[in-house]
Amino acid sequence: MPAALADGFVTRRIAELKNSLRRHGVQLSSVLPLYKWSSPDEAERQAAVRYWKRMIEITADLECPLMNSEFNGRPERAAESEAAFWRPLEELLPPFEREGIALNLEAHPDDFCEENTPAVDLVRAINKPWVHYLYCAPHSFHPSGADPTADIAAMMRYAGDRLQHVHIADSFNHKGSSGLRYILNPPGTAARIHQHLDIGQGEVDWDAFFGTLRELDFDGVATACVFAWEERARESSSFILDRITKELSA
8 A cells, every 4th residue: 555545544543443432431541562672683673663653653643651562582592682772772762752642562472571570670771761561461371480380469569650551351370280271282382372361260360469559559550351252242341340440540
């Protein structure tokens, strides 16, 4: 598609979305772009920076004050990916600041940074007051590293005042039963596994999760993040919203 036509299409879609938001009396709390900005492949990384710049402009047009994303990159090439991660920030931090948009980052399974502590440290190292950490509850058993129990409270407390966003859904502990809860073939595969279930359908410690949010006086964004039940999406979403409202208004 020629650039002029593409820009016209995007402009129309932005206008349609803004009209729909106004009509229903809601606002966007955040926008989630997923681009390969930490790719050790330089062509992929440069393309991702271009996409990020355009997405920052679109987010500003949508009057949304926040973007959230992942570290990306490859865990088997972690050092190269981390080096790649810092390069786009030199180009992207200025447009973030110019548009007044904040950024929340999460540790994600199969990224170069999968664990809670180094992810929080990276967020702090960016050293911008508008860059914060996102804790994803259904990923709890991945960012805990070697800890088979996943001490949610300790991970969230480590983030402290940098914890400004949470994704809320349940998951099973793939490390349970001596690592045999899930059997993947071929043996030794590097595949990551987790679920995004309704609260109570998995093994996330919700007393610790919500209790620690209250302890930290959490006042950020809480996102219902269930993917498992498209056939009853409304019921699932209502259930999660009711539980979040009950727990965080207590």
